[in-house]
Amino acid sequence: MKFCTFSHPARGTMRPGVLTSDGAVIVDLGDAFPEMLSILKGGEAAMARVRDLHAKAEIRVPLSEAALHAPVPVPEQIRDSMLFEKHVQQAMEQIARMRHPVLGPWLVKLGMVKVAPAWYRMPIYYKSNRFSVIGPDGDVIWPRYSQVMDFELELGFFLGKKGKDIQPSEARDHIFGFTVFNDFSARDAQSIEMRSMLGPCKGKDFDTGNSMGPFLVTTDEIGDPYNLRMQARVNGETWCDSNSSTIHHKFEDLLARVSADETVHPGEFFGSGTVGDGCGLEHGRYLKDGDVVELEVEKIGVLRNRVVRQK
Known part of the structure; x- marks a missing residue:
């Protein structure tokens, strides 16, 4: 359904x-x-x-x-993660180029910018602002403190069953359904926060920063969540055409990690993190005032939003 x-x-x-x-x-x-x-x-x-x-x-x-x-206008909780290796690798490479304009490109070329070993050991995540959710065709209001706005193409799921210490083999029974998630990011603010060894904070938390929709599709209708085409377009131009099959950490492993000695509840939302090529950071390109971002995930639909600078 x-x-x-x-x-x-x-x-x-x-x-x-x-x-x-x-x-x-x-x-x-x-x-x-x-x-x-x-x-x-x-x-x-x-x-x-x-x-x-x-x-x-x-x-x-x-x-x-x-x-x-948004299918669930105010989720019980929002947790977002980083489950796609290609995104993490490419984002780190681009950050190295930006922070070190001379040395960075050489480090990337020599293969010296690598995903941290800890990332491979477990799914990592952070908690976001559950009150800042908007839906299809809602305007994303560019925060005044930022000059660099970005989108992120993600797949996410809502829980429909309470649980604790959930095993990966049991996790699918707790998932109600899937939706498209756009985790809009103020990259300049995020960069400063992450250097401070804490965050993201205001890089993610601003009104209208979390877009979800257009539908919440039940697991039986989705079928295999690891075989869904994922696309991102900005003003009609394709920036990303990928597939959820490229995921590294599975949703089942994420749910097992989060629920270890912690009760999770129906209505909580979990984001996959950005699919490879699924954000402007990876391309070295960012959004402009008035840009229309369309994220499309197979079997779910198109999540469309316009980015608007405040006057």
Whole structure:
């Protein structure tokens, strides 16, 4: 199933919905569930109710007439990680070139800029601001303290089941579904923070900095999450055309790592980190005022946002 949070002039406030099988109509679930989180937390009983409404509900809205928001407007938690080796390697190489304009290119050419051994030992992650989430076609407001804005093409998942000390073999049972994630980044602020041995902080945490959507697609409809085409376009120009198969650390290993001696809850979100070639940093190119970023992941859809400088 493909879930969403939408609004429509005839229905008023934001409401949870699920697409019909042809993808053209949203079944309004708002009279049964106040928000998407209530479905994620409701377990099998909630899903049984959704399936019944999917077949029988009378309130249906054409997708073309609805405004889509982030599938879960305020997640219970946001954790983002770095699971793709190519991104980590290329980002480190580009940072070396920027910080050391003369020596950096030579270090990269000689193969002396390498991913830290610790990265290979375990999935690493940080926590982001769960209140700064926007959805499809929402404007990303460029923070005033930054001059260098970037996007990041990611795949993410929401939990639908509580757990602790989850084994990798059990992890898939805890995942409700997947969505597209754009972790917008103020690269200049992030660079300073990371040199200070703590962060990221304001490099990531600003209003509208986390974009998700357009749909939250259940695991059964996704099938294999490690065989999804992932693309990024800026103003229609393709900057990235990759695949989730290039992932190094699997989602199951990430969830096992996070849940070690720590309870995780339905409604929490986990980002994959950027796929290789999936951000401007790796290309040495960044966003400009008014740029439109489109991230597309197979079986989920296109997450589109415009970057806007404050006047």
